[in-house]
Amino acid sequence: xxxxxxxxxxxxxxxxxxxxxxxxxxxxxxxxxxxxxxxxxxxxxxxxxxxxxxxxxxxxxxxxxxxxxxxxxxxxxxxxxxxxxxxxxxxxxxxxxxxxxxxxxxxxxxxxxxxxxxxxxxxxxxxxxxxxxxxxxxxxxxxxxxxxxxxxxxxxxxxxxxxxxxxxxxxxxxxxxxxxxxxxxxxxxxxxxxxxxxxxxxxxxxxxxxxxxxxxxxxxxxxxxxxxxxxxxxxxxxxxxxxxxxxxxxxxxxxxxxxxxxxxxxxxxxxxxxxxxxxxxxxxxxxxxxxxxxxxxxxxxxxxxxxxxxxxxxxxxxxxxxxxxxxxxxxxxxxxxxxxxxxxxxxxxxxxxxxxxxxxxxxxxxxxxxxxxxxxxxxxxxxxxxxxxxxxxxxxxxxxxxxxxxxxx
Numbered sequence: 001x002x003x004x005x006x007x008x009x010x011x012x013x014x015x016x017x018x019x020x021x022x023x024x025x026x027x028x029x030x031x032x033x034x035x036x037x038x039x040x041x042x043x044x045x046x047x048x049x050x051x052x053x054x055x056x057x058x059x060x061x062x063x064x065x066x067x068x069x070x071x072x073x074x075x076x077x078x079x080x081x082x083x084x085x086x087x088x089x090x091x092x093x094x095x096x097x098x099x100x101x102x103x104x105x106x107x108x109x110x111x112x113x114x115x116x117x118x119x120x121x122x123x124x125x126x127x128x129x130x131x132x133x134x135x136x137x138x139x140x141x142x143x144x145x146x147x148x149x150x151x152x153x154x155x156x157x158x159x160x161x162x163x164x165x166x167x168x169x170x171x172x173x174x175x176x177x178x179x180x181x182x183x184x185x186x187x188x189x190x191x192x193x194x195x196x197x198x199x200x201x202x203x204x205x206x207x208x209x210x211x212x213x214x215x216x217x218x219x220x221x222x223x224x225x226x227x228x229x230x231x232x233x234x235x236x237x238x239x240x241x242x243x244x245x246x247x248x249x250x251x252x253x254x255x256x257x258x259x260x261x262x263x264x265x266x267x268x269x270x271x272x273x274x275x276x277x278x279x280x281x282x283x284x285x286x287x288x289x290x291x292x293x294x295x296x297x298x299x300x301x302x303x304x305x306x307x308x309x310x311x312x313x314x315x316x317x318x319x320x321x322x323x324x325x326x327x328x329x330x331x332x333x334x335x336x337x338x339x340x341x342x343x344x345x346x347x348x349x350x351x352x353x354x355x356x357x358x359x360x361x362x363x364x365x366x367x368x369x370x371x372x373x374x375x376x377x378x379x380x381x382x383x384x385x386x387x388x389x390x391x392x393x394x395x396x397x398x399x400x401x402x403x404x405x406x407x408x409x
Contacts, residue, residue, distance in 0.1 A: 135159050136194075136241035142175070143235055151232040152176065152197040155241045156189030163246035163398045164194040166233065170253030171218040171281070172208035175199050178252065183376045184391055193398050194242055198232045200255075201225060211258035214285040216318040218254045218310075225258060226265045233271070248398045249275045252373060253310060256280025256301075261289045263297045264333055270295035273403040274360075276394060277301045279371050281310045282325045283318040290332040296358035299333060300405045301326055304369020304386050312365070323352065323363065330354040330361045339363070348387050351407060360405035364388065 136155035143151050152175035155162070165188060169178035175197035179185055188195045200209035201223040210220040236242050249272040251259035256277035262268045263275045275297055303322040305312050314321035323339075330336035336354030339361075345351050348368060354361030369386030372379035379385045393406040 139239045145231045145235045150199040154185045155194045161243035168251030168255030171210040182373045213257040218281040252278040257286045264290035264293040274298040287325045293333045296334045298360040301363045304366045307371040309371040326363045334359045334361045
């Protein structure tokens with residue numbers, strides 16, 4: 001009797017084990033089926049593509065359509081904005097009309113969440129001229145010019161004369177501020193490129209520095225900042241860590257206007273492989289400095305449609321619409337016969353090019369660009385940077401053996 005009960009108990013346990021195993025297998029299969037048939041609610045990460053167009057396209061090309069994207073509301077000091085990112089077709093429509101009419105745009109910066117962190121651009125390291133290892137380490141900091149002005153030089157572990165990007169901050173900005181928001185230093189040094197951040201003259205408001213461009217807004221006055229910039233360039237060149245023949249000049253807002261004036265000045269004309277202007281604050285006085293520009297220079301202008309500080313289409317006198325002053329500068333600095341209607345590079349960017357120019361000349365209109373350096377992980381004053389990654393082509397152009405615009409390889 002005892003043996004029979006034992007056999008029955010073992011049989012029951014075995015049956016229970018088989019049922020449990022079958023139940024687990026069914027649950028696993030069900031989970032697998034659910035995972036394969038239930039759509040994910042998390043959108044796949046995407047990055048804007050950057051298509052290189054033929055250099056100096058001289059004909060008006062049809063614009064490619066772009067898929068609709070979600071609306072990103074920009075919030076400024078004057079309350080919520082109805083501005084939303086536009087597709088490249090909408091960008092083209094805006095650029096075509098900007099010289100004929102202006103749109104009144106409220107002042108004040110837009111704010112919003114920071115963009116996600118992006119990886120450093122992959123750029124082949126530039127080999128400098130021969131020099132002892134680490135010989136430029138002492139230049140990794142603020143330098144003082146003979147007249148007492150300052151320039152922040154980031155040469156890292158560079159060992160000899162290297163290409164350099166000179167980055168000019170905007171109004172009320174600082175060298176360390178623009179370094180933070182442009183996010184160029186680490187990637188540039190890793191690629192064998194030095195970065196210099198000049199310091200402007202104090203603003204009357206007592207906050208930060210600016211540049212004496214002669215503009216009626218967003219500018220300081222009473223200093224010869226062209227001479228000061230020339231002295232800063234001489235100071236960093238004297239370290240032996242900078243190759244003055246491989247220098248790219250860029251600036252943002254008031255600093256962009258300063259960079260344009262430097263390219264058109266008798267003192268600094270011809271010194272730069274290219275000039276890149278980001279949301280430049282340009283009026284008649286600034287662009288007028290280029291009327292007697294002595295040396296054509298490759299010119300790239302990057303401007304955002306959502307910029308409410310320096311509005312793309314104008315509407316904040318005395319600043320000019322970006323396309324309006326660009327067409328004038330193209331004719332004066334680079335002897336362009338005209339500018340074309342624009343060609344879509346991707347869903348976010350339209351490239352307007354000068355035609356018949358003595359040097360490459362282009363305006364890149366960013367449909368979701370705001371008044372901050374585009375493509376980085378954070379914007380000044382909480383602004384959401386535009387999706388166009390400026391740093392990667394800027395570094396590639398600086399490392400290139402030949403001058404040119406940032407979209408021309």
